[in-house]
Amino acid sequence: MKVGRWLHTRFRVNDLDRSLYFYTQVLGLKEVSRSTSPRGSTLVFLQSSVGGEMLELCHYPTSGPVHVPADLI
Template identity: 55%
Template sequence: MRYLHTMVRVSDLDASLHFWCDLLGLEEMRRMDSEQGRFTLVFLAAPADRARSSAERSPEVELTYNWDPEQYSGGRNFGHLAYKVDDIHAACQRLLDGGVTINRPPRDGYMAFVRSPDGISVELLQEGDPLPPVEPWASMPNTGAW
């Protein structure tokens, strides 16, 4: 058995791809449009996974976009997705510059939480040892739920 992916439903595919790819740094691996089912599936993975065999890849995120409008709520019901990053301060700055609220700033140089446009909680963890605490993160309070 091998963990393959986590599926999250999204209400705005362009906004979601901007968050997951442009700001968070994942890459689109493949896409499938179903005219009959009226949906689009987009599979995303960490950049390093592009060069790995399918057996060596980390689990993917599957964005499911239903073409007919639906309301989604309770994105936190399943918990969160977690990603290790090379530089948590730089990752959070890129997200903040892109208009994303940092719900739990990386005050400790190790962990932060943000939310996707559809309310999916995303945990960011520093690869290796924590970075030294720095501003603006060190004194930034939590915002909203994470």
């Protein structure tokens, strides 16, 4: 099966402000949408100026920190 279209990719983040700084100020993405999900997480959609695909940052502070295995760092 081949992918016909890629809409967005979600990253769950511990620190939304720090993540937004990186993706907007360092990588140059633009914030195009922000909302709160029914479960209380903050969802921020970012997009580059050249593509339609989006990056979604999901911040859900009450679920605890995101743990990344050492072999992925």
